[in-house]
Amino acid sequence: MAICTEYAIDAMKDVRRRVNHPREEAALADCVELMEMSVDRLEDYKESSITKVENKSPADVHTWLSCSNTNYVTCLDGFKGSSSAKTSIEPIVSDLISRARTSLAMFVSTAYPEGRKPDALESLISDFPSWVTGKDRRLLQSPASAIKADVVVAKDGSGKYKTVQEAIAAAPTNAEDWYVIYVKQGTYKKNVEVANNQTNIMLVGDGMNLTVITGSLNVVDGATTFKSTTVAATRAGFVAQDIRFNNTAGPEKKQAVAFSVSADKSVINRCCINAYQDTLYTHSCRQFYRDCYFTVIVDFIFGDSAVLFQNCKLVSRKPMSGQSTMVTAQGHTDQNSNRGIWIQNCQVIPSSDLEPVKGSVKSSLGRPWKMYSRTLVMESNISDHIDPAGRSEWDKNFALDTLYNGDYVNYGKGAGTKYRVQWKGYQKNITKAEAEMFTVAGLIQGGTWLKSTGVAYTEGL
Numbered sequence: 001m002a003i004c005t006e007y008a009i010d011a012m013k014d015v016r017r018r019v020n021h022p023r024e025e026a027a028l029a030d031c032v033e034l035m036e037m038s039v040d041r042l043e044d045y046k047e048s049s050i051t052k053v054e055n056k057s058p059a060d061v062h063t064w065l066s067c068s069n070t071n072y073v074t075c076l077d078g079f080k081g082s083s084s085a086k087t088s089i090e091p092i093v094s095d096l097i098s099r100a101r102t103s104l105a106m107f108v109s110t111a112y113p114e115g116r117k118p119d120a121l122e123s124l125i126s127d128f129p130s131w132v133t134g135k136d137r138r139l140l141q142s143p144a145s146a147i148k149a150d151v152v153v154a155k156d157g158s159g160k161y162k163t164v165q166e167a168i169a170a171a172p173t174n175a176e177d178w179y180v181i182y183v184k185q186g187t188y189k190k191n192v193e194v195a196n197n198q199t200n201i202m203l204v205g206d207g208m209n210l211t212v213i214t215g216s217l218n219v220v221d222g223a224t225t226f227k228s229t230t231v232a233a234t235r236a237g238f239v240a241q242d243i244r245f246n247n248t249a250g251p252e253k254k255q256a257v258a259f260s261v262s263a264d265k266s267v268i269n270r271c272c273i274n275a276y277q278d279t280l281y282t283h284s285c286r287q288f289y290r291d292c293y294f295t296v297i298v299d300f301i302f303g304d305s306a307v308l309f310q311n312c313k314l315v316s317r318k319p320m321s322g323q324s325t326m327v328t329a330q331g332h333t334d335q336n337s338n339r340g341i342w343i344q345n346c347q348v349i350p351s352s353d354l355e356p357v358k359g360s361v362k363s364s365l366g367r368p369w370k371m372y373s374r375t376l377v378m379e380s381n382i383s384d385h386i387d388p389a390g391r392s393e394w395d396k397n398f399a400l401d402t403l404y405n406g407d408y409v410n411y412g413k414g415a416g417t418k419y420r421v422q423w424k425g426y427q428k429n430i431t432k433a434e435a436e437m438f439t440v441a442g443l444i445q446g447g448t449w450l451k452s453t454g455v456a457y458t459e460g461l
Contacts, residue, residue, distance in 0.1 A: 001068070001099050002042040008092045009035045015088045022222060024085040027078035030226045031089065034071040037196055037234060037262060038096075041067045058111040059338065063264060063285055063306070065107060066337035069100035070284040070304045071262075073333050073370075078224050104336040144204050144242060149182035159184060164192045164203070164213060173197040183243065185210040191217065192231045194263070200237035208244045208272035208293060218249035218256035229260035229281060236285075238263035240271055247275040251297055251320050257281045261305070268292055276317070282307040282341070295351065302329040302369060304339050312346045316363050316385060318353040325354070325385075326392060328366030330373040340374035340404070341366075348377070348414070350385040358385040364392040368399035368425075376406045376427075378435055384413035390420040401425055408435040 009032055016028040041064040075093050079086040152159030153167045159182075161167040167181045178200050185206040192213055194201050205211025215230035217223040230247050233240075238261065249256035258275040261268075264285035272293040273280050279296035282303035292312045294300050297319040301307070316325040327348060332339045348365065350358050363385045366375050391405055406427030407417055417428050427434075 002039050005035050005038050011092055012089055015085055019085050024083050026224050030078045030224050031075040034075045038068040038071040062338050065104050067284040069334055072096045101334050108336045144182055144206055147204055149180045152182045154184040155186040163190050164188050165190055168194055171198055175200045178202045183211050187212040189214055191215045194233040196234045199235050202239040204241050205243035207242050212244040214246035216249045218253035220253045225255040229257035232260045234262045236264040238266040241269040244272040251276040261287055278302055297325050299329040300327045304331040306339050308342045309346055310344050314348045315351050316354055317351045324362040326364055326367055328375050329369040330375045331370040332372040332374045333370045335372055343377045344379055346380045349383045362387055365390050367392045367394045368403045371399050371402050373399055373403040378408035380410050381412040382410050382414040386414035388419035406430045
């Protein structure tokens with residue numbers, strides 16, 4: 001499949017040379033990048049299959065195959081309506097999607113015992129993954145002043161670099177150990193991208209209200225959703241702590257992402273992520289968010305990763321007239337991939353400007369972006385700004401029978417399930433055993449790698 005993907009890259013580059021439309025050129029550029037990401041994930045899969053790399057579990061391989069499928073789907077999502085460029089590449093990408101789904105189905109049927117769900121609890125291989133030493137556990141337990149950084153970024157010139165992107169561009173490629181970039185207090189007004197060959201990058205700031213990275217790219221002004229993000233991380237082992245990520249494009253600018261993550265085993269700790277629409281793009285792979293603060297109007301959290309939020313605040317902002325607020329828009333496209341948005345021990349609350357008018361604004365826990373959308377809210381405080389129905393439709397009856405949405409032991413004035421939606425896919429009476437599948441241990445296999453970061457977490461229920 002990697003060879004087919006490389007062929008697709010060449011075809012897309014050829015189409016791009018013949019296209020003379022900025023929006024289509026941007027979408028094609030996204031496709032090339034997404035295909036290159038897939039090649040890397042497939043090479044990871046190939047290496048683990050041939051060399052029997054130690055500590056590569058079925059969940060690792062399952063994740064890499066699922067990531068590749070997500071990349072192919074995202075490529076086509078970047079084209080709005082019909083276009084000559086989309087017409088040229090759609091057969092190629094559709095073939096890749098078909099191959100990825102066949103590979104996923106074959107893998108799941110052979111890798112997991114009969115009757116076991118693909119993201120059920122996995123036995124821990126060891127307390128820590130082999131690629132992390134014991135000293136690294138302490139990094140995220142320490143304040144920035146106590147962390148030995150490899151480089152320092154400071155606007156006043158007291159560090160080696162004045163911009164975050166300069167520091168990342170100078171970071172080593174394919175690093176086996178953490179490369180720590182300390183970003184001093186200040187507001188940095190330049191978009192940041194961690195490249196696909198930069199592993200184990202750790203960004204550490206002075207606090208979520210002190211170190212700020214901000215941008216304003218958006219769809220209305222010509223960016224694709226994928227590239228509207230202020231900060232993007234694509235390679236494994238990315239960690240961010242004590243930083244604020246902003247996209248200041250207003251609600252009239254539509255999709256304008258503050259933070260996009262495609263990095264496997266990424267950890268975001270004590271960060272603030274702030275925008276108006278599509279705040280956080282949890283694009284793909286395994287991600288963990290702890291003690292973070294999110295504000296948005298439409299679709300706080302969207303994408304197709306296996307992502308778990310613990311002890312976070314999800315704050316709905318007052319929308320424009322006629323708009324509704326949505327916490328999630330999950331994009332699960334294949335029943336055999338191991339994906340979903342899971343919210344545990346969080347607070348789902350209104351902002352100070354929404355609170356007085358919450359009765360006139362419809363707010364929900366989410367809507368199904370794709371056919372097999374999967375979202376579970378558990379053990380969380382849900383305010384009464386959330387509509388009693390709990391969820392909203394994406395487009396009439398789309399995905400209502402095929403999605404997996406549910407509530408488990410939530411509390412607060414908006415947590416009651418008596419008046420929740422009556423969709424076939426809504427799970428009103430989830431058992432503890434089912435909910436356990438979607439914890440740190442079950443969903444993202446965090447017991448095998450999260451301890452290495454030093455971030456606090458709850459492994460089960």
